[in-house]
Amino acid sequence: MLPAPRSGRRSALQDGVTGFVDAGSAGADRIDETVAVAQGARRTWAACSINIARTGILPGGELMDLNRADVALVRGAIARHRDVVVGVKARLSDNVVGTNDLEALRRAQEAAAPFDLPVMIHMGQSVSPMRAILPLLKRGDIVTHMYAPPPNGILDDNGRLLPEVLAARRRGIWFDFGNGRNGHVTLGRGRAGDGAGLRARHLLHRLEHRSRARRGRRLPRTSCRSSCCSACRSSQVIARATVNAARVFDVFSDRGTLNVGAPADVAILELRDGTFEFVDNYEGKRTGRQRLFPIATVIGGKRAPPRA
16 A cells, blocks of 8 residues: 555544555655655554665656666665565556566566565556566565456456466465556456456555545445455455455554454444445446445554544
8 A cells, every 4th residue: 555645644544544555656765765654654554665666656657767676776775674664566567667577577576585575566558468477476476456457467358367367376476456546447357357266355555645535535435346346245345454454464464353462453334235336447337235434443542533
């Protein structure tokens, strides 16, 4: 998840988000600033991934120039902030990396290897097919935006799930719903993937003001949207955003649970019946019969202030 400004973090807390991971917005050049933001998130537990590109995210595509993927710089940044940096990010879409996708991923793995960190890839619309990308991933790595449209998504040209995708899931690769502003989610592809046996096991959600402002993209609503993709029960939806998500990064190993002795971080949600419309990034629409609404958040045993 990407962190919001301070006011955005407060709103996220009121939506039931008690911890977040910055998903690679900064590279080695600015990771110190991002770590400071994470450490300054007073009432939420925060960590970050580092972008393999030293510049972090750039509008024109941070990995179009592979010189920006400096392994030594990334390793040095991780070593400085080993307690906060929990992964390495590589965005592999065509407009980010062009034909450099496989080499960028190899460098991300090289940077992560000495620290035994997972690599998260941003998939969808890549030059290389998933068949070429997946073999470069190891157990514990993360494929986000799993329901992104073609070219080179998790489905073949006939809409069938690629066998390599299921094989990757069996060897321990995480596939993440990855809600975002645009180009990330199509509900129809979620249905197709679910029908073939691939269901999102966790749900990472952007906390930026820009994504929250459009169509009320708060985590409880996004969780319900994910159920429109895979027709799962409310208990499974909640697990995606809590216990399953906490298992992805070791730093959250004691979160996402109501076990005795665990930190008292609790989101209180109300499941309401009705008719609710859910919209994907391509204006695809589905109607649901239930939706989760945030009622209160408890963090560290104390109730967060209600929404103004």
